[in-house]
Amino acid sequence: MPVDETLSTYSDWCYGSAVGVYVLAMLFSLVDQAFGRHGTRQAERTERTRELVGAGAPVEPPEPPERPEPATSGRAERARRFGRMAVALTVLGVGLHVAALVLRGFATGRVPWSNMYEYGATLCLAAVITWLVILRRFAIQHLSVWVLLPVIVLMFLGGVVLYTEAAPVQPALQSYWLVIHVVSIALGSGMVLVPGVVSVLYLIKVRKPEWAGRLPAADVLDQVAYRTTVFAFPIYTAGVIFGAIWAESAWGRFWGWDPKEVVAFVAWIVYAAYLHSRATAGWRGGRAAAINILGAAVMVFNLFFINLVVAGLHSYANG
């Protein structure tokens, strides 16, 4: 199947634009974070009672939270408006991001997550969409800057260092498991980036409250981190199992302690420890958050270090 160069070029443009729009959204959100009034009102502590439409629902910018606002200063209100624009821009970025992947898929006639560049893009998309879904439940869009920052860094690295020309895949990847395994793993690992970031904010809030005047209450951060992790963990678990099933038919064994498998196992154990820590006296709160951060760090380590530095069966960086 020949590669359609035109579509591939359009895909690259979309990717670049998505990163640009995310950067803009991050800057707008930064204004909101810096000058908006946050973390002071009780209203922020309560979660929105509006029904969550579901993860598969089309993502729209959440309406401005309806709460009886006291007359805030004009500056704070302007900053808030920036925050709302940041969310709208993020949605636009997601649109471009999706377009980049879809176009690459059509350009190559296969699923658009078959090398490191494409996989990174898919993973980041999962992270941003996760964040938008969270925003529908929790009025914390001024934190977008902290979520978009790592996403932009990952996408920049992906686009500059890992960029791979659109090409068909090697025989070992020609399997329907490429859809099932990689999607579930990318979803799981992309989603857990968000609780990783939120847990960092939680730790700051708890350990250094004097720095964290503009962060939401600790229990809100804890809730966001926990609920997202709990949603992502089974997806990730299933992804690892799908990987094992695929490995059984591609490599002759379902588990062989390939470096990627090892670190996937380690990450799984860390998240299992996170879940257990929340049921252990003395480990809730700060320690649990630290474990969550460790989990996200292991995931990123698995994505970059293991694929690029350690040679293994998962070294697909170049196609």
Add this chain to the structure above:
Amino acid sequence: MIAFLRNTWRGLTSMRTALILLFLLALAAMPGALLPQRDLNAGAVEDYIAANGWWGRLLDRLGFFDVYASVWFSAIYLLLFVSLIGCLVPRTFEYAKALRGKPVLTPRNLARLPHHREGRTDAGVTEVMAGARRRLRGWRLTEREEDDGARSISAERGYLRETGNLVFHFAMLGLIGALALGKMYQYEGQVIVLADGSEFCNSGTYAYDSFQPGLRVDGTDLTQFCVRVNDFTANFLPSGAADYFRADIEYQTGEDLETGTWRPYALEVNDPLRIAGDRVYLLGNGYAPTFTVTFPNGEQRTQTIQWRPVDLQTYLSEGATKFDPPGITDPAERREKQIAVTGLFAPTAVLQGNVLASAFPEARDPAVAVDVMRGDLGTNSGRGQSIFEIDQRMVDQGRLERVARENLRPGEEIRLDDGTVVHFDGVERFAYLQVSHDPTQVWVLGFAVALVLGLVTSLTIKRRRVWVRATPITDDDGTGRTVVVLGGLARTDQAGYGEEFGRIADDLLEPEPEDAERVPAGRET
């Protein structure tokens, strides 16, 4: 003594210990990703040890190159295993008891609970209770008479959470057990078969190039089947990247072995042949050059031996094809006349100066760059040697000498000083096959599926309680009314119960909005 054992047991089965063991397991697994491992790449381990001196030898002695078979790794997961059992046994009993138990008594002061609503209605106590029962269908509930005519319902839901949790953990135990059993009875063997109709039979370990038996496999009782590789097809993209591999094979097993029936199969990557509890995989491929040596006495010997690809982008391959001189019975004399053709093979040859390289993995213009060695190959020394290499020590000792160096295309030949002729006939494809046998992998899959189902159940279902108390009062104006108080508690740390509680309270307190006055909730998380 008993106290000590009991304390040890308690310590081992506590959640804190389990957490620490989990961390240790994660930590102990890491070296397996960062250091080369013997079962994956023995050569890389030797290189690492050689390059790191005492440090490498120390790591080797501590088992860092066989992490998953090391004492410390096994110790951690065995402890975790015991800890898991110690945690699960009492929980199972508690669970069984909880299944028969009734929801707990309604607390005196429902206003203290995390979720709380209150309202008044004109309906009587009995009516309110009937409505609550209807609304709480599907909940396990008990109704109790209280003092001064009040009645209360205590309801609980989400027992499946604990079910899922237990299923998850027992599936984990089962999975580990199945893995351990698999390690006993599995085997794995690799073999290279020429794609010219050559056959391989799974009749014993001797048929393999390499074989890794499980602990209880001695290689005598392998599944009987034979495989014949008739043809090998490879397709490459213009960039040289592989696009498609297929080995056209035939196989026979069971009755077919007696009747001599062969059944065809297209063996592809991702599509192993599954027969008689074994799986046959196409793991690799390469080229096997054919050389014919005509000895001075006129006798000819032809061999087609696989050479190993050193570059998978171009299939530049290296190898050594070894010949014994025919008709010489004296071992000493034979050891002076052995011949090896060793060097590089390029499927699409390009010469850079006089150095052979390959431009493409397909055999478009094959060529070899070979040294012809004569002398003692060391094959009779009793030491095993690689089929891809000559024994370098023989060369160092001067017992094996290079007598020619030449680049050859098919049909070309080298004439040696004693009249021996080495002729490069052409090239054949080979398929690198792996046979795997693991009787417990289906169990592992079953447990893994149960594990995910249990996990999803235990993470999505909330164990939660709701209490409804209806107390008759007499209003200021003398009419009898009923105060309805609701309390709610999610028993696990998962929040989000607030919404459900709110809906229940709405339904019970505000069947018609003007009926009840709404008291705002205390804390909703």
